[in-house]
Amino acid sequence: MTASRPTMEDVAARAGVSRALVSIVFRGAAGASPATRERVLTAAAELGYQPDRRASRLGRTRTRMLGVVFGVGHAFHGDLVDSLYVAAADSDYEVVLSGVTPRRREDEAVRALQAERCEAIVLLGSTLPARALAELASRLPTVSVLRDVRAAGVDVVRTDDAEGLRQAVAHLHALGHRRIAHADGGQAPGAAERRRGYRTAVRRLGLAELPLLPAGLTEEDGARAAGAFLAGPAKDRPTAVTAFNDRCALGFVDAVRRGGVGVPERLSVVGFDDIRAAAYAHIALTTIRQDADALGRLAIERAAARLDEGAPPGRPAVVAPTLVVRATTGAPR
Amino acid sequence: MTASRPTMEDVAARAGVSRALVSIVFRGAAGASPATRERVLTAAAELGYQPDRRASRLGRTRTRMLGVVFGVGHAFHGDLVDSLYVAAADSDYEVVLSGVTPRRREDEAVRALQAERCEAIVLLGSTLPARALAELASRLPTVSVLRDVRAAGVDVVRTDDAEGLRQAVAHLHALGHRRIAHADGGQAPGAAERRRGYRTAVRRLGLAELPLLPAGLTEEDGARAAGAFLAGPAKDRPTAVTAFNDRCALGFVDAVRRGGVGVPERLSVVGFDDIRAAAYAHIALTTIRQDADALGRLAIERAAARLDEGAPPGRPAVVAPTLVVRATTGAPR
DNA sequence: TCCTCGTACTAGAGCGCTCTAGTCGGAGAG
DNA sequence: CTCTCCGACTAGAGCGCTCTAGTACGAGGA
Structure with a gap:
């Protein structure tokens, strides 16, 4: 198995050139004739040689x-x-x-x-x-x-998280929603900006700023927020929710639907990220796409x-x- | 920024010992007195020295x-x-x-x-x-x-994929199911074994082997299989489905529910893997746990x-x- | 003819570690 | 008091590359 892998030295010996020349060939550097280049490559292939990156990085100043x-x-x-x-x-x-x-x-x-x-x-x-x-x-x-x-x-x-939430809120507003809530990401990276974006957007449109639904970044967190949502009296509920992210939105939608609230019939939900799963036909989540x-x-x-x-x-x-x-x-x- | 990081040499000089001794200390090898060890460590800390793994691996025969x-x-x-x-x-x-x-x-x-x-x-x-x-x-x-x-x-x-499917089928059988189908993983790793496990289990229990529902390993694939499931006349449908994996099961359950078929009321579904998401309260997928x-x-x-x-x-x-x-x-x- | 120059190639000194084969000094045995 | 032995430490040769400073040689110019 490990009869110690071939090194540049071995390739050099087999090709009848110096170690340095082999190095030149493998780095694709100038200074080797096409014929020699060919010969070195052949020798390397015969030996199953593969350059050792650790060593090459050590020798180089930059590791890249x-x-x-x-x-x-x-x-x-x-x-x-x-x-x-x-x-x-x-x-x-x-x-x-x-x-x-x-x-x-x-x-x-x-x-x-x-x-x-x-x-x-x-x-x-x-x-x-x-x-x-x-x-x-x-x-x-x-x-x-x-x-x-x-x-x-x-x-x-x-x-631009805040801008994302502005777009989400604007979209919901354009559809006719007036009671829009936000399922909040808490301490998660980006959550503060999205929270702020939601607040600004809602205020600018002259809408009521509803209490945050404490959520987080997983499906589980979204489902938990759905619990809080469903707990309130039906008539006071928001008609739309912007979620911290897609996973959270997914959990939220799922739990809310099972609580008997149709999405999008009775409640609209917007996610954030546009993870691959959001695009799946059976999920088809409206979301804010991060590029x-x-x-x-x-x-x-x-x-x-x-x-x-x-x-x-x-x-x-x-x-x-x-x-x-x-x-x-x-x-x- | 990169005033070239300190090396062992620098630490050695500062601690007033040889490079080899520093190496001994950092490898935790025997051969250094507690006092010296301490001194070396202090010098290293002062310089913000951190050993270079590439170099250490090169020097060593084994890279581990x-x-x-x-x-x-x-x-x-x-x-x-x-x-x-x-x-x-x-x-x-x-x-x-x-x-x-x-x-x-x-x-x-x-x-x-x-x-x-x-x-x-x-x-x-x-x-x-x-x-x-x-x-x-x-x-x-x-x-x-x-x-x-x-x-x-x-x-x-x-x-033991086949055994997993045996357990899934046995569980469903014990609950009273007699028409059990399998949402198949196709070419995916493990799919053939699970398919075989399903067939063997069904046969042993004297049940009918239903046509495979072609699926795959993503939620999307599961949703697609649900389409096929829903397409058939309601009375011929299986009452339970074993899915290739959890993601597939999740997509399947979701799509089937939205098609108006209650899970588990009208249809039971078993996944495979027990991914973290399967355990989430709002999903609560019955599944075969891989350890x-x-x-x-x-x-x-x-x-x-x-x-x-x-x-x-x-x-x-x-x-x-x-x-x-x-x-x-x-x-x- | 001599000199220059460019191309193809080589020698050898690193890179920052590891590790073997030491050296050195003092404690314990005889 | 000498001899051994052991623990603490050092010298220096690698590990498999890169890269600078060459050398060798043939072609072209004056």
Whole structure:
């Protein structure tokens, strides 16, 4: 099995050239004749040689590795990871994943990435205290995606959450809704902005600001909020709800329907994120779409700018969300 | 920013010892007096020194890295990743994640891991052809989790899928169901075994084997199967359905309910996996639980046995599933 | 004919660690 | 008082690459 893998030395010997030449060929650098290049590649293939990235990174000054911390269970993080992989490849960076799970905390995930000598860290929906982020940013370019933090040196890439809620409320208002409530995300990244967006939008339209339905970021939280919703007397209920995110909206819709309240007949619901599942025909959630591709691309661009051009941390990059109307909203009866 | 991080050399100089001694301290190896150890640690802290893992792995013969390929959007993979992180830490291995996304194929993910010099590869629900797996296994210890493959050198860790379906069918039968159908997973890893398990169980109980409802592994697929289910005349419909997995079951239940068929009043549904979401109060899916912790632990054990003890690939490790009765099953009316 | 220049290639010094084979000094045995 | 042994520590050779500073050589110009 491990008769110790072939190294560059072996390839060089077989091709009858120096180690350096093999390196040139594998890096795609200039300075090797086509014929030799061919010969080296052939020798490598025969030996089943594959360059050792650890060693190559050690030898190089730059590692070109970008550490990405993500929540393993979070659907939208998955969409972002997809986009980060693509964007990084385009900029000739390599992404290294480090997952946060119920038994692996965010700071552990970050530490692992630092030990690997990633050149920059991208945090998806970080819940680290601002102090910890600033401390991290003092060591490495740090990009916080989805979470707006004011911490020294931390770059922020996020969706315009408030604008998203403005669109959601405007959509519901246009449909004729006047009693619109918000299922709140509490401490979750982005929740404060969305809460604020809801309040501003409602006030501007001259509508009543209804009490928040305490929810959170999972389906379970949404279902819990539905409980609170159903508990009130039917005639006082809002006719529409904007949810903190899609997962929350999904749980909310599900629970409310089972409580006998039809969606969208009796209640309209708007989510946030536009996770893949929201688009599924059987769910067809009206939602505020976060542009995962744009967010991913911007995050990589920020990191690359800091690294390649020595750019200072910039002001938050804010991506516009878009309303996606599907089947969970309609005119109130 | 990068005034080039401190190295062992810097720490050694500051603590007034040799580089080797610093190495000893950081590896926790024997051969340093408590006083010196303390001094080195202090110097390191003052400099903000953190050892470079790449370099340490290069110096070492063993990298003790385990590559894990997982589907970024798959809920159950997330549960497995959590358990793998824990199990690996216990065996003093380090897991390196490589995600499969809509735009990043499984073979790319595997290649990245090989280039990192992982010592073994763990594939979650691989869809690689058996040939490719055998080829991979000829280079590195390879463990296929959730997918039963007969490929030379590949270790398999999986749930007893057929037994799971036996339990599901037996549960439904005990409740009084006689017309039980299966929403099939098609080509997905494990689908063939579950299909077979369904057929065997139904036959043994003397029940009719109903036509498969073609589904798949996503909520969408489940909803599609529900369409087929609802299309038939009501009186010929099965009274219970076993679904390929939880996500599929969730989509199925949702669509069927909206088609006016109550669950569990008119139709009982059993899932498979017991993903976190299945347990949520508002979903409360009766399901066959795969033991993610056991699967993760066994996968690591297998890899470790091959690596540490030179053990040959063994026969498949099969984990028993368990029935978790929640609220989507009941007696037929 | 000599010199320059560019292309193809090589030597060898790192990169930041690990780890083997030492050295050194003092405590305990004889 | 010498000899051994052990614990504490160091020197230095790797690990598999990268990359700078070369060398060798043939073509082209004066």
